[in-house]
Amino acid sequence: MAHAQPATAPAVLQEVRPAVLPRAVLVEHGRSFSWITDKICGIIEGKTPAWWWVCFIVACFVASFTVGGITYLVATGVGVWGHANPVNWAWDIVNFVFWIGIGHAGTLISAILCLLRQKWRTSINRAAEAMTIFAVVCAAIFPVFHVGRVWYAWYLFPIPNSNIIWQNFRSPLEWDVFAVSTYGTVSVLFWYVGLIPDLAVLRDRFYAAGNKFRSFLYGVFAMGWRGSNRHWSNYEMAYLILAGVSTPLVLSVHTIVSFDFAVSLLPGWHTTIFPPYFVAGAIFSGFGMVLTLMLPLRAIYGLQDLITQYHIDCMCKITLATGTIVGYAYGMEFFIAWYSSNPYEGFAFINRAFGHYSWAYWIMISCNVITPQFFWSKWIRRNTTLVWVLAIFVNVGMWFERFVIIVTSLARDFLPSSWGYYSPSIVEIFTFFGTFGVFSTLFLLFIRFLPIMPMAELKAVTPQADVHGGRHGDHKTGFGDPASIEQGGAKP
Amino acid sequence: MAAQPYGLIATFTTTPALYHAAEQVRDAGYRYWDCITPFPVHGLDKAMGLRRSIVPRISLAGGITGFITGMTMIWWTAAWDYPLVVGGKPHFSPMYAFPVSYELTILFTAFATIIGMFVVNGLPMHYHPVLKYEHIRRGMDDTFFVVIEARDPRFNLANTKALLEKAGGVSITELES
Numbered sequence: 001m002a003h004a005q006p007a008t009a010p011a012v013l014q015e016v017r018p019a020v021l022p023r024a025v026l027v028e029h030g031r032s033f034s035w036i037t038d039k040i041c042g043i044i045e046g047k048t049p050a051w052w053w054v055c056f057i058v059a060c061f062v063a064s065f066t067v068g069g070i071t072y073l074v075a076t077g078v079g080v081w082g083h084a085n086p087v088n089w090a091w092d093i094v095n096f097v098f099w100i101g102i103g104h105a106g107t108l109i110s111a112i113l114c115l116l117r118q119k120w121r122t123s124i125n126r127a128a129e130a131m132t133i134f135a136v137v138c139a140a141i142f143p144v145f146h147v148g149r150v151w152y153a154w155y156l157f158p159i160p161n162s163n164i165i166w167q168n169f170r171s172p173l174e175w176d177v178f179a180v181s182t183y184g185t186v187s188v189l190f191w192y193v194g195l196i197p198d199l200a201v202l203r204d205r206f207y208a209a210g211n212k213f214r215s216f217l218y219g220v221f222a223m224g225w226r227g228s229n230r231h232w233s234n235y236e237m238a239y240l241i242l243a244g245v246s247t248p249l250v251l252s253v254h255t256i257v258s259f260d261f262a263v264s265l266l267p268g269w270h271t272t273i274f275p276p277y278f279v280a281g282a283i284f285s286g287f288g289m290v291l292t293l294m295l296p297l298r299a300i301y302g303l304q305d306l307i308t309q310y311h312i313d314c315m316c317k318i319t320l321a322t323g324t325i326v327g328y329a330y331g332m333e334f335f336i337a338w339y340s341s342n343p344y345e346g347f348a349f350i351n352r353a354f355g356h357y358s359w360a361y362w363i364m365i366s367c368n369v370i371t372p373q374f375f376w377s378k379w380i381r382r383n384t385t386l387v388w389v390l391a392i393f394v395n396v397g398m399w400f401e402r403f404v405i406i407v408t409s410l411a412r413d414f415l416p417s418s419w420g421y422y423s424p425s426i427v428e429i430f431t432f433f434g435t436f437g438v439f440s441t442l443f444l445l446f447i448r449f450l451p452i453m454p455m456a457e458l459k460a461v462t463p464q465a466d467v468h469g470g471r472h473g474d475h476k477t478g479f480g481d482p483a484s485i486e487q488g489g490a491k492p
Numbered sequence: 493m494a495a496q497p498y499g500l501i502a503t504f505t506t507t508p509a510l511y512h513a514a515e516q517v518r519d520a521g522y523r524y525w526d527c528i529t530p531f532p533v534h535g536l537d538k539a540m541g542l543r544r545s546i547v548p549r550i551s552l553a554g555g556i557t558g559f560i561t562g563m564t565m566i567w568w569t570a571a572w573d574y575p576l577v578v579g580g581k582p583h584f585s586p587m588y589a590f591p592v593s594y595e596l597t598i599l600f601t602a603f604a605t606i607i608g609m610f611v612v613n614g615l616p617m618h619y620h621p622v623l624k625y626e627h628i629r630r631g632m633d634d635t636f637f638v639v640i641e642a643r644d645p646r647f648n649l650a651n652t653k654a655l656l657e658k659a660g661g662v663s664i665t666e667l668e669s
Contacts, residue, residue, distance in 0.1 A: 033530060033634035158569055166569035168578055175591040182595040186602045193606060197531075197632075204629040223616035226623055227631050229514075229527040231613045233537050237545035238609035242602060245555075249598045256591055456531040459634075467511035467535050 026119055026461045028305040033459050036306075040198075040451045040458075041205055043301055048448065051300070056444050062437025069431030070145055078148035080427045087410045087422035092146040094402040095432050097257055098285070099139035099439075100180065101278075101398060103187070104250055105286020106132030110190060111246035114239075120314050122457040123306045127297065128290050129191040130450075134442040135289070136184040138435040143176075172259035179256040186249055190242045192221075193235075198451040200225035254282045261405065268348035268409035271336065277329035281401060284322035284368070287315055288394030295388045297447065306453060309382060316375040316387060319394060323372030326401075330369065348409055356421055357408045360400050367397020498621035498669035499525075499641040500652055502661025507533055510636040513659035514539040517638060520655055524644040528622065528637035547608050554604020555597045562593025621667045639667070 027036070073080050083090050106128035113121040144153050156177045158167050167174050199222035206215035225231070258274035291312075298307045337349040352361050371393040374380050381387060412419050446452070459465055504510040514527055518541040527536060563586065570576070571583035581588075610616070622628060622639055631637050638661060640652050649666075656664050 037530075037633045158565060164574055165576065166574055169566045169570060169592055170578055170581065170588045172591075175595075178592045178595040182599040185599060189602050189606055193609075201530075201632040204632050208629055219618065223610065224618040224620060224623070225615070226620055226628070227528045227530055228613075228622075229529055229533070229536050229540060230542065231615070232529065232532040233542050234545045234547050234609050234612050236532050237547045238551075238605045241548060241551045241605045245551075245598045245601045245605075249595075252591070252594060252598075256595075259591075459531040460534070465507055465531065465533065467507045467533060467539075 025308065026122065026310070027458060028308050031305055031462070033462070033464070036455055036458050036462075037201060037205075039303075039306070040453050040455050041202060043447070043452060044202065044449060045205065045209070052444060052448060056441065059437045059440035059444055063434050063441050064437070065430040066141065066434025066438055069427050069434060070141070072427055073145060073431070074150055078146065080425060081146075082423055082425040082428055084420065084422070086413055086418050086420050087407060089406055089410060090422050091403075091424050091428045091432055092142045093260075094399065094406055095435065096139050096142040097278075097402045097406075098399045099135045099142075099435065100183075100257060101254065101282035101285045101402075102289045102395075103132035103135035103139070103183070103286065104254060104279070104282035105290050106130070106135075107183075107187060107190075107246050107250040108283050108286065109290070110194070111243040111250060114243040115247060118314075119461045120311050122461055123303075123311060123453050124290065124294055124315075125457070126191075126194060126450075126454045127294060127447075127452050128286075129187065129194065130443065130446045131286075131289060131293060132187045133184070133191060134439050134446075136180070136187060137442065138439050140180065140184065141431075141435065141438075143180075172256065172263045175256045176260055179253045183249060183253045186242070186246060190246055193239060193242060194454055194457075195450065196222055196225050196235075197227070197456040198454060200227070201455060202451065251279055254279045261409075266409050266413060267342070267344040268352070268405065270345075271333065273329055273332055273336070277326065277333075280322045280325040280329065281368075281398060284319060284326055284372070285394060285398035287319045287322065288391045288398065291315055291319070291387060291391035292395060293443065295384050295391075297452065299384070301452075303453075306458065312384065312387060313378075313381050316381045319391070320372045320375040323368060323394070327369035330365065344414060348412065351412050352404055352408045355408065355412065357404065357411070360404050361408070364397055364400040364404050367393045368401060371397065496642050496669060497649075497666040499639050499644075499647070499667050500649070500656060501528075501622070501625055501637050501639045501665050501667050502656040502659070503627070503663045504636040504638065504661060507636065509660050510638070511536060511539050513638055513656070513661060516659045517640065517655065520646070522640055522644050522646055524641040524647075526622075526639045526641075528628070528631040528639060530632050530634060530636075533636075545612070547605060547612060550608030550612075551601050551605040554608075555601040557604075558597040558600025559593050561600065562596035563589055566592060621669050625665065625667055627663070642669075 031039075081090070081092065083092075106125075109121050109128040110125045110132075113125075144150060147153055147156075155161065156167070156174070169175075199218045203215050203219040203222045206212075206218060255275040255278065258278035261269035262271060262274040264270060294307060294315075295312075298304060334349050337345045340346075352358070371390050374386075374390055380390075407422050411422055502513070504513055510527060510529070510533065514536060517525055518539065527533075527540060529536070566589040567584045575583045577583075622637075625637075627635070628637075638656065638659070640647060640656070646652075653664055
């Protein structure tokens with residue numbers, strides 16, 4: 001309002017008061033630092049709840065399906081899956097892309113939102129990063145085992161071998177090996193760095209409680225962290241750099257995953273829209289999974305003061321935005337298929353929507369394009385049960401998206417004589433079903449033994465963490481700020 | 493002569509109090525001193541007069557190493573050690589080598605950043621005089637401490653204690669070394 005002229009300001013300005021836009025409170029009810037510590041550590045220190053054991057046993061049972069499916073595959077051969085010409089990529093790659101995509105929301109929350117200074121990320125980033133790591137574990141199972149003779153999986157890496165031939169680095173599949181293994185490694189490192197100060201808290205608390213063994217275990221991984229500000233200075237810089245490199249990493253990983261398809265010449269795959277479309281879809285599916293996981297956790301552990309309605313609103317809005325981008329990409333694929341005048345490309349898309357797999361296509365459209373549109377409504381965003389149900393639909397829809405892309409294009413390629421129809425075998429179904437158990441087992445262990453929220457970061461976003469006693473904004477006046485009006489505009 | 497203490501530790505209960513105390517200790521010219529905080533306090537680096545962290549330089553070195561490693565590895569395997577014509581294309585081109593080199597740039601940067609952070613911080617260090625202080629657990633929870641080390645040339649038990657008291661510190665205690 002620097003240009004405002006107090007002398008000539010219309011009289012009405014004397015009465016008009018700009019709305020003060022309140023900054024969203026990230027920790028509700030003015031909780032103290034020690035309340036946060038007690039709340040988060042209490043989850044680990046308390047007795048193992050009965051529901052945890054029930055869930056854990058069920059998760060382990062479900063995970064045994066993956067173990068069984070893979071054991072049978074290794075003992076028999078990759079032919080136990082339903083793959084046959086022309087569909088030689090099916091559920092294995094669908095599941096791989098599905099799980100790796102889920103991981104992307106964790107990195108988005110921890111890295112991209114960190115760079116954008118979105119402070120609401122603090123209460124959900126730890127669990128979201130854990131989700132990323134466990135999703136990458138589930139994703140890695142499929143490409144490793146789909147090679148058939150899994151004991152040769154190390155041929156994927158440039159390790160000298162008896163054939164002396166090296167990997168073909170022109171292949172997007174080889175790029176994928178590096179992208180996914182880098183992604184898994186960097187996600188673990190990023191997660192671990194975030195955990196160090198919280199592990200030190202647990203070390204000291206278990207020591208005070210007389211549990212020397214657990215104090216020792218947490219202490220080893222806490223690296224002797226002592227909260228020194230000289231350390232924090234380097235630590236924060238390291239964290240920022242990790243966020244800085246994870247951002248191009250997460251974008252490159254799903255770009256390279258999409259290259260697995262886009263670099264080939266198959267109609268329906270060979271499109272330039274794939275990289276951004278895959279990245280948006282990955283973030284969309286990942287936020288679906290974050291909501292699926294965080295809403296029950298919030299309810300069970302009473303974390304409403306830390307995961308506030310504002311957090312849920314933000315997550316729903318990102319789901320809405322990315323879901324809409326995905327919907328746009330679906331439309332644009334059709335447009336380009338028509339506009340390119342390529343009969344094969346045109347046929348591939350008509351076949352997707354109205355061919356043998358049209359049921360999968362319409363499940364995908366309804367889950368991915370229609371479902372997120374409900375998040376426009378504030379009423380729906382405030383109904384956590386409904387949000388959770390919609391998030392499940394997002395998960396289902398994104399699995400079908402990968403199925404539609406991979407299977408429909410392969411089943412109907414160029415020559416009608418080579419067309420086919422693919423159905424999964426029971427071994428594939430069991431193996432995929434079991435990965436939900438693998439994921440849940442790991443996630444349950446995480447919420448039992450590690451702090452599910454970054455305590456240090458949460459404390460840093462509370463009002464009492466401000467060294468100026470909450471008057472930090474005094475010198476900053478901007479549009480809509482009453483102070484700027486008082487200085488340059490009307491006097492109250 | 494009695495064993496020299498490691499230093500003096502003073503307690504502060506709020507972030508503004510710690511911030512202003514840090515400014516006073518900095519202005520008094522101390523070099524070997526530190527603040528213990530449960531979370532990174534925004535602006536405290538400036539109040540302590542800390543210089544910018546050198547971790548980014550280590551990260552940059554890691555990133556350059558990663559990129560060169562990727563390019564060299566692909567050139568060596570594809571164009572030198574066992575040249576093989578694939579699809580009638582040249583043995584080496586930086587274009588097809590780029591995605592893998594890009595990922596290795598990120599991988600090496602991440603390792604360099606973390607290892608660099610540990611080395612610069614002198615971690616892991618599981619035993620430290622500060623960790624022996626009986627109330628240090630609160631420093632991981634909700635309390636702030638200022639520690640001034642005895643090896644600082646300006647350290648003097650009486651004067652340093654007076655400075656910490658003036659700065660608003662309470663429970664000023666000598667730390668055993």
